[in-house]
Amino acid sequence: MIETTQEELAIDCFLLAGRMLIQSGAETYRAEDTMLRMASSQGLTDAQSFVTPTGIIFSAGHKRPTRIAQISSRTTDLEKIALINSVSRKLTAGVFTLEEAYEELLKIERTNLFFPIWVQVVASAIASGCFLILFNGTWIDVPFAVIIGGIGYLIFLAMHSLTKVKFFAEFTGSLFVGLLSVLVIKVGWGYQLDKIVIGSVMPLVPGLPIANAVRDLMAGHFVSGVAKGMEALLTAFAIGAGIALALSF
């Protein structure tokens, strides 16, 4: 049996892991599973956890306090998910002690694992160009899709860090993609408006919520599954509204 302070450290550690998993965009069932595995490896076998995309309730069992962790923002950070997963694996395998695992998790929380902004923008620009061709576009339009895709994603990132409202950022990003594409066509440089728009708007597509919603629904987490599905739908709606507004000019 662990001591009281040790116990508190353990619960802190599990909550931190669960919170960071959800914040990085992991599936709900993975967060629950990770927390319970870590708990049972530390002797808290009757622990229970209830995870939703906006908060975690974790109870360590008899007489021990039930704790809540609030989650206000979610991004897509696959590397963080993989790192937390490996910490939890090491803890359950006995490679890490509880203190080491907690230290490691704190270190993961502090470090920014994202690629530099310019790499992200370049990646989205290149991806836009690739998708233009994949969707039967012409090679002449590729440079426009590359530039507009990069600018659109940059505007999305800037608006997101400025306003913290994800849907608004997606809306502005796709609005600018639409406006720039219309401009390129009006000036007479580009050929196919629709292909340029589709290619350039691809970096904003909500891939993670779609994939997660399915896996959560399959695991029986209907609350999270519906919430994530709603997130994907709202994002799609924000992108569509931005494009529609740009086209109506």
Added chain:
Amino acid sequence: MDWLIQGMLSFIGTAGFGIIFNAPKKTLFHCGLVGMIGWLIYYAFLQKGVDAVFATFAGAFLISIVAHILARQFKTPMIVFSVAGIIPLVPGGLAYNAMRTIVENDYAKSIQYSARVFIIAGAIVMGLVFAEVFMQLIFNGIRKRKAKLSKLSS
């Protein structure tokens, strides 16, 4: 030549999405590979004249299966590989047309396009679900077999 271009572009595009979603650096190559496999299957079915719904389903199914296998190998969560891979299958063109027809006040056409978008998005989802169930059955089978073998040998 056409196939080569399609394969290469889908590889680069999906790897680019891996960067946007911040996939671990050592898995970026495999992310691209997953996307390429999914897209080539989708493309092959389309070239054969198969309906886009089934082609999307087949692509998503294969993406999920490969992602599961890679996840076992790398000991990382499966979504690291599948998330970027399904992006090329998203029906962007149809969604665009649905939006365009709304702007043009042609709601009847817009509903047609929207229904198609929903069906294809549903095909992606069903592909992921089928693969999930399929892989669970296979992994359970392997586990049971291993347990049986270790019982026999002990």
